[in-house]
Amino acid sequence: MDPRPVEPQELDAITRRERRRQLRAALGGLAEILIALVIGLGVGALVMRGAGYNWRLAYEGLLIGSFGDQWAIADTLASATPLILTGLVFGLSARAGYFNIGAQGQMVVGALAAVAVGAHLSAPPVVAVTLAFLASALAGAIWALPPAFLKATRGVHEVISTIMFNWIAHYTALYLVFNVLNDPRSAERTVRVLPGARLGALIPGADMTAAIFVAVGVAVFMYWLLWHSPWGYEMRIAGLNPSALRYAGANPLWSVNLTFILAGLAAGLAGATQIIGRPPTYALYGDLSNVRNLGFDGIAVALIGRNHPLGIILAAIFIGAMGAGARMMQIMAGVPLDMVRIVHGTVIIALAAPEAWTLLGKFLGRARARRAPAPPAPAKTVHR
Amino acid sequence: MPDRSAPPAGAADQYKPVSVLAGAPPWLEMRGITKVYPDGTRALENVDLVVAKGEIHGLLGENGAGKSTLMKILSGILPLTSGRILLGGREVSLRSTHDALAHGIGMVHQHFSLVPTFNALDNIILGRGALLASPARAAARARIRRLMEETGLHVPLDIPVEQLPVGTQQRIEILKTLDRNVDLLILDEPTAALTPQETDQLFTVLRGLAARGTTIILITHKLREVLALTSAVTVLRHGRVVGSRLTEGATAQDLARMMVGTERMPDVKARREHQKSEPVLRVAGLTVKGDGGQDVVKNVSFEINAGEIFAIAGVTGNGQSELIEALAGLRPIARGRVYLLGQPINGKSPRELYRMGIAHVPEDRHRLGMVAQFSVLENSILGVHHEPRFRRGVPGTIHWGKVRRYARDIVRRFQVVTPSLSTPMRSLSGGNQQKLVVGRELSKSPSLVIAGQPTRGLDVAATAAIRDLLVDIRNEGKAVLLVSADLDEVLALADRIAVMYEGEIMAILQKDQFDRERIGLLMGGVRDGSAAG
Amino acid sequence: MLISSLILGALHAMVPLTITATGEILSERAGVVNIGLEGILLISAFAAVVGAEAGGPLAGLMVGLLTGALLGLIHGIIAVYFRGDQTVSGVGLNILALGVVAIGIVDRWGAAGFHRVERAFRVPPLSTPLGPMSPMVIVTILLAALTWYLLQHTNLGLKIQACGENPAAADAAGVRVERVRLFGAVYAGALTGIAGAYLSIDWLATITENLPAGRGFIALATVVFSRLNPWLAVLGGLIFGFFDSLGLVASTSQALTRVIPYQFIQMMPYVVTLLVVAGVIGRFRAPAASGQPYRRE
Amino acid sequence: QGSLAIVYDVGGRGDLSFNDMAALGGDRAVRELGVRLTEVESASTADFLPNLRALARSRQHDLIVGVGFLIQDAMAQVAEEFPNQKFALIDGFVDAPNVMSISFADHEGSALVGALAAITALEYGGDTVGIVLGIEIPILLRFEIGYRAGVRWAVDRYNQIYGTNKQVRVLHTYTGAFDDPARGKTATDAMLGQGATVVYAVAGATGLGVFESVESVARAQGKVVGPPFAIGVDSAQDWISPGFIPVSMVKRVDNGVFEAIKRALEGTFQGGAVTLRLAEGGVAASTIEMVELFFDEAIAAGAKTAEDKAAAMAGVRAARAAVPQLAWDLLDELDRLIRSGEYVVPEALDRDTAEYWRGVLSTY
Numbered sequence A: 001m002d003p004r005p006v007e008p009q010e011l012d013a014i015t016r017r018e019r020r021r022q023l024r025a026a027l028g029g030l031a032e033i034l035i036a037l038v039i040g041l042g043v044g045a046l047v048m049r050g051a052g053y054n055w056r057l058a059y060e061g062l063l064i065g066s067f068g069d070q071w072a073i074a075d076t077l078a079s080a081t082p083l084i085l086t087g088l089v090f091g092l093s094a095r096a097g098y099f100n101i102g103a104q105g106q107m108v109v110g111a112l113a114a115v116a117v118g119a120h121l122s123a124p125p126v127v128a129v130t131l132a133f134l135a136s137a138l139a140g141a142i143w144a145l146p147p148a149f150l151k152a153t154r155g156v157h158e159v160i161s162t163i164m165f166n167w168i169a170h171y172t173a174l175y176l177v178f179n180v181l182n183d184p185r186s187a188e189r190t191v192r193v194l195p196g197a198r199l200g201a202l203i204p205g206a207d208m209t210a211a212i213f214v215a216v217g218v219a220v221f222m223y224w225l226l227w228h229s230p231w232g233y234e235m236r237i238a239g240l241n242p243s244a245l246r247y248a249g250a251n252p253l254w255s256v257n258l259t260f261i262l263a264g265l266a267a268g269l270a271g272a273t274q275i276i277g278r279p280p281t282y283a284l285y286g287d288l289s290n291v292r293n294l295g296f297d298g299i300a301v302a303l304i305g306r307n308h309p310l311g312i313i314l315a316a317i318f319i320g321a322m323g324a325g326a327r328m329m330q331i332m333a334g335v336p337l338d339m340v341r342i343v344h345g346t347v348i349i350a351l352a353a354p355e356a357w358t359l360l361g362k363f364l365g366r367a368r369a370r371r372a373p374a375p376p377a378p379a380k381t382v383h384r
Numbered sequence B: 001m002p003d004r005s006a007p008p009a010g011a012a013d014q015y016k017p018v019s020v021l022a023g024a025p026p027w028l029e030m031r032g033i034t035k036v037y038p039d040g041t042r043a044l045e046n047v048d049l050v051v052a053k054g055e056i057h058g059l060l061g062e063n064g065a066g067k068s069t070l071m072k073i074l075s076g077i078l079p080l081t082s083g084r085i086l087l088g089g090r091e092v093s094l095r096s097t098h099d100a101l102a103h104g105i106g107m108v109h110q111h112f113s114l115v116p117t118f119n120a121l122d123n124i125i126l127g128r129g130a131l132l133a134s135p136a137r138a139a140a141r142a143r144i145r146r147l148m149e150e151t152g153l154h155v156p157l158d159i160p161v162e163q164l165p166v167g168t169q170q171r172i173e174i175l176k177t178l179d180r181n182v183d184l185l186i187l188d189e190p191t192a193a194l195t196p197q198e199t200d201q202l203f204t205v206l207r208g209l210a211a212r213g214t215t216i217i218l219i220t221h222k223l224r225e226v227l228a229l230t231s232a233v234t235v236l237r238h239g240r241v242v243g244s245r246l247t248e249g250a251t252a253q254d255l256a257r258m259m260v261g262t263e264r265m266p267d268v269k270a271r272r273e274h275q276k277s278e279p280v281l282r283v284a285g286l287t288v289k290g291d292g293g294q295d296v297v298k299n300v301s302f303e304i305n306a307g308e309i310f311a312i313a314g315v316t317g318n319g320q321s322e323l324i325e326a327l328a329g330l331r332p333i334a335r336g337r338v339y340l341l342g343q344p345i346n347g348k349s350p351r352e353l354y355r356m357g358i359a360h361v362p363e364d365r366h367r368l369g370m371v372a373q374f375s376v377l378e379n380s381i382l383g384v385h386h387e388p389r390f391r392r393g394v395p396g397t398i399h400w401g402k403v404r405r406y407a408r409d410i411v412r413r414f415q416v417v418t419p420s421l422s423t424p425m426r427s428l429s430g431g432n433q434q435k436l437v438v439g440r441e442l443s444k445s446p447s448l449v450i451a452g453q454p455t456r457g458l459d460v461a462a463t464a465a466i467r468d469l470l471v472d473i474r475n476e477g478k479a480v481l482l483v484s485a486d487l488d489e490v491l492a493l494a495d496r497i498a499v500m501y502e503g504e505i506m507a508i509l510q511k512d513q514f515d516r517e518r519i520g521l522l523m524g525g526v527r528d529g530s531a532a533g
Numbered sequence C: 001m002l003i004s005s006l007i008l009g010a011l012h013a014m015v016p017l018t019i020t021a022t023g024e025i026l027s028e029r030a031g032v033v034n035i036g037l038e039g040i041l042l043i044s045a046f047a048a049v050v051g052a053e054a055g056g057p058l059a060g061l062m063v064g065l066l067t068g069a070l071l072g073l074i075h076g077i078i079a080v081y082f083r084g085d086q087t088v089s090g091v092g093l094n095i096l097a098l099g100v101v102a103i104g105i106v107d108r109w110g111a112a113g114f115h116r117v118e119r120a121f122r123v124p125p126l127s128t129p130l131g132p133m134s135p136m137v138i139v140t141i142l143l144a145a146l147t148w149y150l151l152q153h154t155n156l157g158l159k160i161q162a163c164g165e166n167p168a169a170a171d172a173a174g175v176r177v178e179r180v181r182l183f184g185a186v187y188a189g190a191l192t193g194i195a196g197a198y199l200s201i202d203w204l205a206t207i208t209e210n211l212p213a214g215r216g217f218i219a220l221a222t223v224v225f226s227r228l229n230p231w232l233a234v235l236g237g238l239i240f241g242f243f244d245s246l247g248l249v250a251s252t253s254q255a256l257t258r259v260i261p262y263q264f265i266q267m268m269p270y271v272v273t274l275l276v277v278a279g280v281i282g283r284f285r286a287p288a289a290s291g292q293p294y295r296r297e
Numbered sequence D: 001q002g003s004l005a006i007v008y009d010v011g012g013r014g015d016l017s018f019n020d021m022a023a024l025g026g027d028r029a030v031r032e033l034g035v036r037l038t039e040v041e042s043a044s045t046a047d048f049l050p051n052l053r054a055l056a057r058s059r060q061h062d063l064i065v066g067v068g069f070l071i072q073d074a075m076a077q078v079a080e081e082f083p084n085q086k087f088a089l090i091d092g093f094v095d096a097p098n099v100m101s102i103s104f105a106d107h108e109g110s111a112l113v114g115a116l117a118a119i120t121a122l123e124y125g126g127d128t129v130g131i132v133l134g135i136e137i138p139i140l141l142r143f144e145i146g147y148r149a150g151v152r153w154a155v156d157r158y159n160q161i162y163g164t165n166k167q168v169r170v171l172h173t174y175t176g177a178f179d180d181p182a183r184g185k186t187a188t189d190a191m192l193g194q195g196a197t198v199v200y201a202v203a204g205a206t207g208l209g210v211f212e213s214v215e216s217v218a219r220a221q222g223k224v225v226g227p228p229f230a231i232g233v234d235s236a237q238d239w240i241s242p243g244f245i246p247v248s249m250v251k252r253v254d255n256g257v258f259e260a261i262k263r264a265l266e267g268t269f270q271g272g273a274v275t276l277r278l279a280e281g282g283v284a285a286s287t288i289e290m291v292e293l294f295f296d297e298a299i300a301a302g303a304k305t306a307e308d309k310a311a312a313m314a315g316v317r318a319a320r321a322a323v324p325q326l327a328w329d330l331l332d333e334l335d336r337l338i339r340s341g342e343y344v345v346p347e348a349l350d351r352d353t354a355e356y357w358r359g360v361l362s363t364y
């Protein structure tokens, strides 16, 4: 132990060093992800080659389709929009220690609410859009409450309750879409929301709407919440060391509810983005196919983004780009969507274990070092 | 292989100190051990440790000196960065505990390695026997019963260990390793949660084992124990060997000097005398239930005055933990009334209790008192994070700048050694973690401080620092409730001592009644006529 | 006739849920969580058809098992040795499976979308008083019993549980945590592989691009339902299977669907499962270290 | 030589339904017209618009086909953005000069197989038939009500012929999924358990479960040919369960696609709605020739062998033979009546109309 008192400047000076270290770690993490990506795409290329496709052309298509021109970029961002929100649902919950896979159901309910309000409430554009978003956020949050309540009072694990509520939402929506919200003239979908409640394309010829700002705004809010507010501070305690939660003076019951409610809000908004924020239909399809799988894709997004709101934005853009790029992979290289799925799956699996590639690198490095005499280790201070 | 069937008592008498320093041939040799943790921490730098067969060797050093790291390498838990390990002259490769156990090396861990949902029996038989065979519980039970008799370490075999107090877990941890009949027994602070009597009996057992050829390495911060038990010691400082010496002829001062590098052997701070003031905490007929639903604190009454350290002594597991949890609002009060400065506190939440002036240094700092993954900065406001003084303009926003100043202040005042405020708490040494927790609690300017085992596992200097802090707040006229299994600590600090046994207070002793032997008897449940609980 | 078809329907619907859940129970007890079960079901269902057409139903089951085990091994290596994110790996597996099988079907049988399995290559049913019943119903019970026995009555079971609760403690006790966890992952994969084979070469005699249709996720819910007890996984699978069948049976009644729309009738298995969990099963505590990679330093 | 692009809906190729049939039409255009074919599957409905746009923007395709009613809104938008691009829409309607909207009289075809089902049931001493569907959407209501109408017409005709007063009950189930054979199987088990003799599968891949249920119940009774029987949909699915599927309601999406690209290349393309009815060959009861044609193409593609064909065709013939001649006769009779317009099959595209017809058509 060092009896010498530490001077305040010194603490901060080392903090700067610490911050540099963190930056280095972050860059290292990014590098790991990039390596994983290269490996995933490499395996994908092998598979495509094996199946007789031109993988170069396919990847060219992937790039052109996702970032090739302003439309491609806008389409990528449009695909990313709901994923940011559903990613946040999982990410926020994971930070608070819950495995919340209820985004799918909450999103469906949010979409229903957006239809109900957007199609039936005539109001000036800004008001209508705002109300539709609010209604769907509220609906998502309400749908998240029973699992939270069951968790808090009956100890029902969120995995089971959210899976069940996803299905309950699914069937409820199937009913409502066909029987209550249906469009009499075009019964394969619900009524369309009124023009005043629609967000138009920001760039003509592409699907991106102002909904992207809502998604990014929610992500920024979640960031603020987690790292700059006492409630988020408590959520993170719940996720890391729940026994310390009561010691820290927090109310665990309230913490569960708050987490689920906020996650539900985000999920509900995700549903709304597909209704009022995605041309051309502005309605929910009878087989719910315009919100299909977005909730589950959010899990991958959250995890690739390391459950960090800003990471989630990047991960959603990445997955969105894969989706948008799939189009040109099909058109340019004739690669069927199923083959594209194999590439997606491989890339995601490769992303699961970034450490593997670092280990691999180390292993190769060690093999090289064994051949050459090792340089003296850099002298570092003993860390006490 | 020591023969467990031989009677231990006779063997213990035969123990003759052996040591390489006294000419015995080396048996275990750790040569040039360097350990760099993945985060870059150089925990060990070219360390040598040589021990003879049948030796009891002490390993000393301050918190963070690298003792546990060295022993974890030896027990196969950690890979070493460079260096060699030889057993009986042959180099061995210890890449897992499985390897180490195969070489007869077993370790009692500082942070217990027990499966919380298993009972003691299953923890002890874990990892043994043929994979597809039924666990040999009956045979093990008989064996452990015998071992418990022999060692005096008694534990319930059928209760999940997570429901057992720390002291009992410690005993299980020791039994688990003893039951493996290892040739090299490593004990990392085994006595931190034992009573003096248990410690004595354990030492008798260890001497017996050594007499029969078991080699023992003991890590402890209690110099008395080192002097009582070991043949020789090796001292580490900052990851390097300071030196080794024979225990014979050494004094506590000598050892402390080697460890700390100074002459000073810290003393407890002078205490200022107060005139009696009104009670801060009044506990009347308090009953608390344990995790199993049974009464573990039974109808307990006492008062703590301002300017007083009121200590609760007792073997761990006699209801002290539940008592403090109840007083800190973490466990419901079953019956009875508790008043803080005249206000009832029954049913209040920890946050309300904090507002009323209670600070709590929890017994189990890893589980309760901190969030290991949080930075020092973030941990410094655990429990006060919601306060307006850390807010900024945007509603509800934590002003990290203000927090930083607050944290810096704690770190400075309480001499927490940390590279920076952004360092994760888990990379601090145990002593510094504890200093931060204590500092944070004392910074709440409380009127009552509840301190559970505040110096457990800390080195000499850190212990002294924490004890000084407790005396300081007492001197400032605040009340302190100290719960400690360390009788020395209780005797050194307390103004009054209550002894707890099986949930009851056996006696409350005034300063002039302090008497080691009498307290020891009370802790063992032996009542004397003068003071019945 | 209707009653017996309902009972058999429930039993047959139980099989894939319970077998999959049983394997995953052991894996989660050891600390490895796999949300890629859906993908493993799908790929092994496909592989089982290929195997059965080459060597008969038994070979099909074996190929399903081995395919599942292999995928479990890959997941296990990522989770255990690469200390990767188990959930990401599982999600990737699910996406990969959709692509692999769709392409595989076209590649193998020339037609997109599906392939029907000939009688000769299918697991032959047992005849029971209720009607033909798959022998896999019995296998399910046996596998649950086996898993329960492994977990509760062997030294291996003790090691598995220790690795899920506190791998550091297991490590200190000389348990080779990595191997035990890898075993768990492979075991879950293998059982899921059997369940996949059951889907394609027994129950439905068909392989399609999305044959499990969410049963992998319901199996995950069954794992939670079971509180990691294989017997409760049987019960959970049966409850779900029964109400799932009942919902479909009931929605053939026009008298009923006029009053209660079919969507609400078919919601039944989900609602009932939730009610049972909330009312009877209650608190579930996952093993403390489940899903978390174990690092020694 | 031209270029054709097809945008499939989310079921994609391999849905056993209109996507597969559209693909068939595309393949035929490649073979017979020598066009270049670009296919794009949509992972989600949100992909329709960008998929169509990307194709239209490239200005390389003589015709872009969108498959499925869900693609309608996206096509309306893109048709407006690219007025010089020709589009064809399957199963929907877009009011634009550059879009040819092709729909099919699903109800007419379903009525034919309904008649066959009813008579088969009656002749085998049964009184129940079933129909297993996917998600309750308007198109499927059209199938259901058409089927019910066929049953009703045939029962009336039967009673008229024999002077009896027989009744046939129609069980229907919406399974809520197009891709889950297990649901199809369970639902069909339940219908057979209630005495159904014939079950019509209108549910994409879920229908495979219908076939499996019918076949295993029959096999359990030692039969290699129905009853019970199943009826296929969209393509000639008779070969999938040889011996148990006497007929399928084929919906010639392939012809629609082929016709549209042909006209686009010939310069006779015209926007507007085209309904391919029974009379135009848009829908039909499958024939032996259609099944054989399927095999011949599969053999040419190397996917099936001549032995496969022989084995399957034997079963297909046996199933057809096991269906009472009267059933075939009445199917033909109804076919004539519908073609000539003497019998108009009721059509329902929403719940209330469907409920109305269910009541009217019920023989109870």
Ligand SMILES: Nc1ncnc2c1ncn2[C@@H]1O[C@H](COP(=O)(O)OP(=O)(O)OP(=O)(O)O)[C@@H](O)[C@H]1O
Pocket: A383, A384, B037, B038, B039, B041, B042, B043, B061, B062, B063, B064, B065, B066, B067, B068, B069, B070, B110, B427, B428, B429, B430, B431, B457, B459, C297
């Ligand atoms: N997992 C780890 N990662 C990084 N650094 C570590 C890790 N474990 C320990 N250290 C660091 O290594 C050094 C030696 O720690 P070690 O636990 O061996 O000390 P010790 O002598 O046992 O201390 P104590 O008396 O407090 O138990 C310390 O600086 C500690 O912070």
Ligand SMILES: Nc1ncnc2c1ncn2[C@@H]1O[C@H](COP(=O)(O)OP(=O)(O)OP(=O)(O)O)[C@@H](O)[C@H]1O
Pocket: A227, A228, B375, B377, B378, B399, B400, B401, B402, B404, B422
């Ligand atoms: N969530 C966090 N965890 C750890 N450190 C944090 C966190 N948020 C902020 N900090 C650190 O706290 C310090 C101050 O944060 P912030 O920038 O919010 O305050 P400030 O207004 O700049 O402070 P000051 O008023 O002292 O200038 C920074 O060093 C920052 O790195």
Ligand SMILES: [Mg+2]
Pocket: B067, B068, B069, B110, B188
């Ligand atoms: Mg230590």
Ligand SMILES: [Mg+2]
Pocket: A338, C102, C209, D011, D012, D013, D014, D015
């Ligand atoms: Mg497909």
